[in-house]
Amino acid sequence: MVSIKTVAVLGGSGNLGPSIIHELLASGFSVTGVTRAASTNSTPKFPDTLPVKSVDYASFDELKDAFAGQDAVVSVVGTLGVAGQRVAIDAAVAAGVKRFIPSEFGINTRKVRGTSIGKILAGKIGVVDYLEEVAKGNGEFTWTGLSTGLFFDWGLDRGGLGTVNLKDKTATVIDSGNEKFQASTLAQIGKAVVGILQHPDETANKYLSSASFNLSQNELIALVEELTGSKFPVTHVKSEDLQKAGDEKLAAGDFRAFVDFLRAHNSADGAGNQLTEKESANGLIGLPYEDLKAAVESWLKREGAL
């Protein structure tokens, strides 16, 4: 039985990383932060007591040294660092790391190969393909990918998930607004990573999906209206128009197309991208679902709307 106690977190200084580091420390793992020697991140959010190694991410040797003695590597690198994870994977194998968790943490990239959004996510798809290949030839080395759906609290804080405009008290809804999609709070993603590392045998060489909850745009609006006591008049957008706008941007090399594709991927009528009970790894990794209303209420309190 594999046991994981020491964990290096790569790119842990951004949006998601601090929640993962917090939950790992809270669960008793010994955590080391790994940051780029060339990092220009002026506001790294590492805890003061966290050991942090500064490394050239293009250097196999430096990464291998940084990973020596680590049971697991969790990569939370931002989009621009995704392709570069291959060097880190090679270094992890050479350092005797037992588990690599790549920077996924969004839609299930195993399902979108060849689609419009899949073209933008080709880097992530290629890294998971590479992990599958590497793990076949290295008995001790394993990986786990994790799809979490939308970052719920983070996305609410940055514009109400594109659905609720708290300032103007308006809402924007794609298609009928009834399609449900997968979402996770940042804390829940941290707990999911902990759950994976606490269940190393059950999660080895698997691509998993977890969530805080599924929700629809209309459910979100209804909760905001109920909690604030205000009406939020709705403007409707068609998913086919989003898809078209994304295609046009992508054809012009504009990767902001991702946002259009993502909104359609989650909320187009019939998209079918909520996390089903059959596909959910929450049970496997001991992760209870969260309460949607409580999460919306916390957001409204953060915004001073309650």
Ligand SMILES: NC(=O)c1ccc[n+]([C@@H]2O[C@H](COP(=O)([O-])OP(=O)(O)OC[C@H]3O[C@@H](n4cnc5c(N)ncnc54)[C@H](OP(=O)(O)O)[C@@H]3O)[C@@H](O)[C@H]2O)c1
């Ligand atoms: N599901 C969602 O709604 C959602 C939302 C946002 C992000 N995501 C996904 O979650 C993961 C983490 O995203 P994030 O927003 O936390 O990332 P981020 O804040 O943009 O970046 C995380 C860290 O990556 C490092 N980094 C930045 N540029 C890099 C580069 N070129 N090469 C290597 N490392 C680099 C930086 O750390 P140092 O400066 O310390 O090296 C940075 O603090 C990604 O896979 C992203 O696609 C999902």
